[in-house]
Amino acid sequence: MHFIKDSVENYLETILVLSKNNNMVRAVDIAAYWDISKPSVSNAMKNLREQGLILVEENGNILLTEKGNSQAKEVLERHSKIKDFLIYIGVDPATAEEDACKMEHVFSEESFQKFKSYCHWITENNKPYSDEIEKQK
Numbered sequence: 394m395h396f397i398k399d400s401v402e403n404y405l406e407t408i409l410v411l412s413k414n415n416n417m418v419r420a421v422d423i424a425a426y427w428d429i430s431k432p433s434v435s436n437a438m439k440n441l442r443e444q445g446l447i448l449v450e451e452n453g454n455i456l457l458t459e460k461g462n463s464q465a466k467e468v469l470e471r472h473s474k475i476k477d478f479l480i481y482i483g484v485d486p487a488t489a490e491e492d493a494c495k496m497e498h499v500f501s502e503e504s505f506q507k508f509k510s511y512c513h514w515i516t517e518n519n520k521p522y523s524d525e526i527e528k529q530k
């Protein structure tokens with residue numbers, strides 16, 4: 394069950410990211426992005442279409458519906474907040490990118506909102522994490 398949820402969220406996020414950079418998002422672009430086969434992307438797109446999350450135009454262009462777009466934005470927000478936080482605490486950016494893409498699916502809404510508030514608090518107070526670590530020594 395988690396795999397299906399993760400996979401739907403990852404596809405929506407990918408469509409949003411690709412649509413920011415390209416004029417068109419086709420199944421082949423998504424397949425190339427994840428280095429997976431086009432038939433698996435086509436199956437996933439059928440599923441997303443049935444859930445009312447995307448529309449596929451005649452020329453193969455994939456568009457997010459309003460519902461799909463709002464879910465995609467949520468996942469992308471989680472991704473970028475988690476990634477920024479991991480980098481902030483010293484994780485290598487490539488690892489942070491990879492880990493954020495896994496962690497973005499597991500936070501409950503409540504935990505994510507608290508996490509966001511905490512990140513906001515850090516920014517407001519402009520406290521380098523390393524200073525906090527030093528204090529504890």
Ligand SMILES: [Fe+2]
Nearest residue numbers: 406472493494
């Ligand atoms: Fe992600």
